[in-house]
Amino acid sequence: MEWYNEPPDWREAGDSLVVQAGPETDCWRVTLHDYVADDAHFYHRAVDGDFTATVEFTGDYESQYDQAGLMVRDSEERWLKCGIEYVDGAQQASAVVTREFSDWSVVPLDDDPASVWIRVERTGPAIEVFFSRDGREFTMIRQAYLTETETLRVGPMAAAPRGDGFETVFENFDVE
Template sequence: MTDFNQMTWLNPPVSADVRDGALQVRSGEKTDFWQGTYYGFHRDDGHFLHQLRNGDFTAEVSFSGRYEALYDQAGLMIRADERRWMKCGIEYTDGAMHFSTVVTNTHSDWSAFRIDHAFDVMSVRVTRNGDALFIQYRTDVMTEWRMARLAWFDPSIEDLQVGPAFCSPQRAGFEATFHSFALTDPVSRDIH
């Protein structure tokens, strides 16, 4: 497990406290990561706590949140710069929690599906292998990892920032807890 205190903030939140090994955070006013598509706006003011990683890796984060307003979100981000990144995790939309993935290569795309069972803690695993990000999830009531997406990501980018991210595009004060974060060599290339 990674020590949150040894990581670096992009856009520090209103509050961030490490208690008993968990990172408890609260968002600033109308924060987000998005580049252009459909909505036309460009935002790069979401909260992102990261460390550097070169080459292939697996990143895992577990988290919970008080999702109440449209687009409240928490999860994992992998980032080269403001125009090349991926974020995935829980996003609150249509009155429910959805597993959401945004991949940005100059312009953002968005995929999401509703999580239909009750849970307290979500875990996300992303494995980078060459030109691919293999995105998986599981909740605290699931035993196996499930595939959410296989996304292209520029293999020429060697150094990436990796870590927990969260935003609240419609408000301030979204509260989340990151229970753990780990960054290791790739766990596997297996999809099935």
């Protein structure tokens, strides 16, 4: 595993990865806001072909757009980030698919769960994103075409576009 945009503070402890997201970090391309950001913290490894990646995580979300979850990345212009994004004072299940331009979708949650699980399944060029509150029952929240590139980088990500940063803890990251 290696960092793309190493955070100001992080540590591994057993199956846990604790990340302090730095301020004014994000991944976004052009849509609506007409800017490009590519400095979210992404701890990844290369994965060939089809895969299923899952992680459980918690976050001390405080500021608008604080976010944590999984990223699947081909290049600066082709990637997916998904997980929790803090929007208007509440956690939202979120997925951003970027193929030159970012395309964001959110699913409002009826509460702010202490921890959540995100799963990404790749089948050929397609990606599916699943959300769970218990790690057993998953609901699909997004399906999209991403890329035909064989080898992608996959792993936990965190960013704090507007705030001073926050701490998130990832547990049991797994790729099959």
